[in-house]
Amino acid sequence: MVGVTVTTEQAYDTVDMMLNMGPQHPATHGVFRMVLTVDGERVVDVTPHIGYLHRGSEKLAENESYGQVVTLFDRLDYVSNLNNELIFCRAAERLMGIEPPERGQYIRVILAELNRLASHLLFIGTYAIDLGAMTPIMYGFRERERIQNMFESVTGARMMHNFIRIGGVKEDVPPDFVPRVRALLDDVERGVQECDRLLTFNEVFLARTRGVGVIDLPTALSCGLTGPSLRASGLAYDVRKDYPYEVYPYLSYRVPVGENGDCWDRYYMRVLECYESLSMIRQCLDQMEEGPVMAQMRRIARPPKGEVYVHGENPRGDIGVFLVSDGTDKPYRVKVRPPSFCNLVSLRPMMRDAYIADAVAILGSLDIVLGEVDR
Amino acid sequence: MIGTFKGLLTTARWLLKRPVTAHYPEQHLPVQQRYMGFPALLMDDTADEPFCTGCMVCVRECPTQCMSAQMHDNPKFADGTSHRRKIINEFEINLNRCILCGICVDVCSFDAIEMSYEHELASYARTGSRADLTLLLDLGRRYVNMSGWTPANAEKNVAEVALAKRAAAAAAREAPAGDAATEETTEGGE
Ligand code: SF4
Ligand code: SF4
Numbered sequence: 001m002v003g004v005t006v007t008t009e010q011a012y013d014t015v016d017m018m019l020n021m022g023p024q025h026p027a028t029h030g031v032f033r034m035v036l037t038v039d040g041e042r043v044v045d046v047t048p049h050i051g052y053l054h055r056g057s058e059k060l061a062e063n064e065s066y067g068q069v070v071t072l073f074d075r076l077d078y079v080s081n082l083n084n085e086l087i088f089c090r091a092a093e094r095l096m097g098i099e100p101p102e103r104g105q106y107i108r109v110i111l112a113e114l115n116r117l118a119s120h121l122l123f124i125g126t127y128a129i130d131l132g133a134m135t136p137i138m139y140g141f142r143e144r145e146r147i148q149n150m151f152e153s154v155t156g157a158r159m160m161h162n163f164i165r166i167g168g169v170k171e172d173v174p175p176d177f178v179p180r181v182r183a184l185l186d187d188v189e190r191g192v193q194e195c196d197r198l199l200t201f202n203e204v205f206l207a208r209t210r211g212v213g214v215i216d217l218p219t220a221l222s223c224g225l226t227g228p229s230l231r232a233s234g235l236a237y238d239v240r241k242d243y244p245y246e247v248y249p250y251l252s253y254r255v256p257v258g259e260n261g262d263c264w265d266r267y268y269m270r271v272l273e274c275y276e277s278l279s280m281i282r283q284c285l286d287q288m289e290e291g292p293v294m295a296q297m298r299r300i301a302r303p304p305k306g307e308v309y310v311h312g313e314n315p316r317g318d319i320g321v322f323l324v325s326d327g328t329d330k331p332y333r334v335k336v337r338p339p340s341f342c343n344l345v346s347l348r349p350m351m352r353d354a355y356i357a358d359a360v361a362i363l364g365s366l367d368i369v370l371g372e373v374d375r
Numbered sequence: 376m377i378g379t380f381k382g383l384l385t386t387a388r389w390l391l392k393r394p395v396t397a398h399y400p401e402q403h404l405p406v407q408q409r410y411m412g413f414p415a416l417l418m419d420d421t422a423d424e425p426f427c428t429g430c431m432v433c434v435r436e437c438p439t440q441c442m443s444a445q446m447h448d449n450p451k452f453a454d455g456t457s458h459r460r461k462i463i464n465e466f467e468i469n470l471n472r473c474i475l476c477g478i479c480v481d482v483c484s485f486d487a488i489e490m491s492y493e494h495e496l497a498s499y500a501r502t503g504s505r506a507d508l509t510l511l512l513d514l515g516r517r518y519v520n521m522s523g524w525t526p527a528n529a530e531k532n533v534a535e536v537a538l539a540k541r542a543a544a545a546a547a548r549e550a551p552a553g554d555a556a557t558e559e560t561t562e563g564g565e
Contacts, residue, residue, distance in 0.1 A: 068438040071476045135386060142395050149407070156411035156490065162476045170481075174408070198385050202378030 016044055019356070023052050027130050027360040030370030034347075034363070038356055046351045046359075048344055053374040061334040066092050066166055066301040069331060074160045076338065077372040080119040082111045082151075083314045085164040088334075090245060091310040091321040092166045093295075095303035103291040104168035105246045110181065110284045111154070111163070113277045117188060118147040119315035120270045120277075123367045124195050127267055130364035131208050136199050143191035150184055166301045168294035178285050185278055192274045200271060209264035213350040213362035216261060223346035227317025227339055228269035229366055233261035239313040251283045263358075263365040270315075270367070302329045316340050316367055336375060340368040406492050408522070411477050413470050413506070415491035415514035417524070422457040422534030424449070425512060426526070427487035429463040433479035441472035442479065458537040463487075466511060470496055470504040486526035491518035 022033035031052035037045040057076060061069045073084040086108055093100065100108070125140025148158045154173055155163035163170045199205050215225070220233040230237055238255045240248045256272035258265030303325040311320035317339030324333040343366050350362050397404050406412070419426045429446025445465040451457035479488050491514045498504050506514070518524060526532050530540065 064438055065436070067478065068436070068476075071438050071474060071478075135382065145395070153407040153409060156407075156409040156477065157475060160474060160476065162478070170477075194385055198382050202382060204378065206378075 021359065023049075027364060028370075029126065029364075029368065032368070032370055032373070034359070036351075036356065036359060041355050041357075043351050043354050043356060043359060046348055048347055050341075050344070050370075050373050053370045055375065057375045058334050058336060061331055063330065065329045066303070066331065069334065070165065071160065071162050074162060075371060076336065076375060077314060077316065077319075077340070077369045078159065079122055079369055080115045080315045081159055081161055082108075082115040082164060083312070084319070085161065086112050086246075087310060087312045087314070087319050087321050088323075089164050089166045090312065091308055091323045092301060092303060094308045094310055095306055095323060095325055096166070096297070096301065098167055098295045098297055100168040100295050101292045102247070103172075103288060104293040104295070106284050106288040107169050107173055107293060108164055109246050109248065109251075110281050110288075111151070111169075113281050113284075114147050114150065114181075116315045117192075117274055117277050118144045120274050121147075121188075121192070121195070123270055123315075124199065124267070127364045127367070128199055128205075130360050131205065133199065133202075133205065136195050139191055139195050139198065143188050143195075146184055146187055146191075150181065153180070165294070167297045168292075172293050178288075181281065181285060185281060189275075189278050192271070192278070196271050200268060206264065208358075208361055209267060209365070210262060211260070212263045212358045213266075213354060213365060214260060214262045215346055215350050219349050220261065220346060223349065224342040225317070225346045226342065227314070228273060229266050229317065229343055229346075231256060232258035232265035232269045234259060237318075239311055239318050243311070245312055247284070247287075250287060251280050253280050263361050266365040266367075300329055302327070311337070314339050316369065316372070317343055336372075338372040338375065340366075340370075340372045341375075344368060344373060406494075410492055410494075411475050411490035412493040413473060413475065413491055413496060413514065414468060414479055414488050414511075415493065415518050416463075416466060416488055416508065416511040417486065417515040417519065417526075418512055419532070419534050421536075422451060422459075424451060424457060424459070424534075425463050425487065425508070426485050426532055427463040427466065427483075428459050428461050428485055429466070430461075430485070432482050432484075433488060436478050436482045438476060438478060439472045439474055441469040443467050455538075457534045458541060459534070463508065466508045468506050468511065470506050471501075484528075486528055486532045489515065489518060489524060491515065492521055493517070 016037045016039050019036040019038050020033065021036055022028045023031040033049040035047040035049065036043050057072045061072055064072065070085050070088060073088045074081045076084050121140040121144045125137030128136035151161065152158050154177065155161035215233055217233045217235055220230055226237065234257055236255045236257045241255055253276045256269050256276065258269055305325060305327040307324040309320060309322045311318055319339050320337035322335040323331055326332040347363065347366065351359060354362060417426050429444045431444055434442045434444050444463060446461045447464045449457055449459050449462035452460045475490070477490050480490055493514050496504055529536050531537060
């Protein structure tokens with residue numbers, strides 16, 4: 001002991017502790033790091049660190065032809081690929097002034113809604129596992145697997161489909177599509193009900209999520225929160241309803257709205273949306289008629305000079321694409337407004353004064369996908 | 376408490392049913408008709424040569440630049456046993472880089488390339504997944520056997536049919552009178 005004098009005051013001084021969570025943490029659903037400042041068991045502040053999965057998709061898109069960019073969009077939000085493809089194709093179509101034929105639009109909407117179901121089922125499963133419940137992910141994955149199988153028989157791939165094209169879809173659905181989807185929907189509905197019964201009103205689950213990570217509507221809006229997470233705070237903002245696109249105006253459905261803006265509401269919005277998606281797909285199957293699936297256009301898309309911003313409803317929120325064309329066969333600039341990235345902004349107000357143990361519950365309830373956050 | 380019982384009840388209901396998972400290496404699930412595995416080249420058996428003329432369109436359109444191709448003059452065109460002026464000489468796909476997007480199939484107008492059902496091509500070496508022409512044609516043959524594939528545009532691309540058509544057109548041109556056979560001859564190559 002060499003002469004270090006420590007006054008009692010310094011020795012017992014309390015400081016906030018920094019706690020690193022991630023990037024390799026099972027609850028971050030990818031590579032995401034949160035630096036938590038904690039005071040005892042309470043979270044004082046949180047700083048999200050992103051960029052571990054940055055692939056430069058937006059820059060890459062400038063060197064690819066319009067058809068090839070679709071493959072990059074597949075890889076943004078990799079659990080709802082078809083929704084992403086749809087948004088880019090809509091942007092390019094808007095620039096070129098073409099409208100896909102009606103059957104093409106119905107097929108797109110059916111696939112997009114199926115993908116929304118798959119994505120929400122994955123969320124239900126992984127959210128339960130974040131909170132320590134092992135079983136629901138088995139049920140969620142089982143149902144998701146059925147949907148993936150369906151995708152495989154329609155698009156040829158389970159995840160990176162490259163099926164929705166500028167001007168329509170790649171090819172018509174197989175002849176037994178309608179009966180197969182109907183059977184699938186019945187199965188999936190049973191599965192969703194099962195997850196719902198298992199989890200939603202379970203006491204432990206309620207105790208972990210009710211009143212946790214509350215965000216009120218004004219804060220949510222100023223943070224740019226969208227999608228089910230915003231609707232949980234009580235605003236019925238849904239791009240499909242408010243700025244209708246494709247064949248959504250022909251379908252009747254409700255937009256579920258929550259009250260408290262806590263984790264449970266955010267979870268429950270997604271469960272309710274599953275039921276809405278199921279009914280939407282059924283309506284689409286009823287309304288769909290024979291016809292072409294691809295608009296008449298040149299094989300190589302070459303939009304005229306101009307720029308366009310198009311947005312749509314992804315499972316995670318409001319996705320937007322800003323596309324600038326200089327008249328060549330490659331986009332001049334592609335900018336994506338990824339819902340997961342914008343939703344992350346609200347992490348700080350949600351987490352302030354929460355317990356460390358709830359940090360995972362709050363992050364999980366936002367349902368981020370890192371491929372989309374980092375692009 | 377009630378929630379726990381409800382959960383157990385749901386679980387118990389599944390206890391006696393058959394599991395839905397397949398144990399992968401022992402048990403293979405069948406692939407769907409439209410399944411897109413690795414791309415493979417197809418063989419035109421009527422002329423005993425690949426359909427591919429080495430036009431390089433797919434090489435240019437591939438988003439990951441994982442293919443390379445080289446063509447040469449087709450000796451069988453000189454013999455008159457094929458309608459393809461040019462034929463593929465070397466073709467390589469780096470299957471490690473391929474993202475299975477199917478763009479090469481869409482752009483090929485010679486029915487030469489298809490997404491096969493192949494999906495198990497793991498290898499120990501980094502270069503082990505570079506598929507050359509022989510392997511790609513083998514994969515293509517397997518694919519044809521499994522799926523019963525037929526060329527979509529046989530008139531243009533199958534040597535026998537195209538040659539017969541060309542011969543008929545030539546005969547019609549030589550024949551002096553009447554029936555105006557203005558059918559266009561389609562040409563492979565380029
Ligand atoms: S586009 Fe078809 S014919 Fe041309 S090089 Fe590719 S596979 Fe061969
Ligand atoms: S499937 Fe796509 S990535 Fe693979 S070789 Fe064809 S174009 Fe290239």
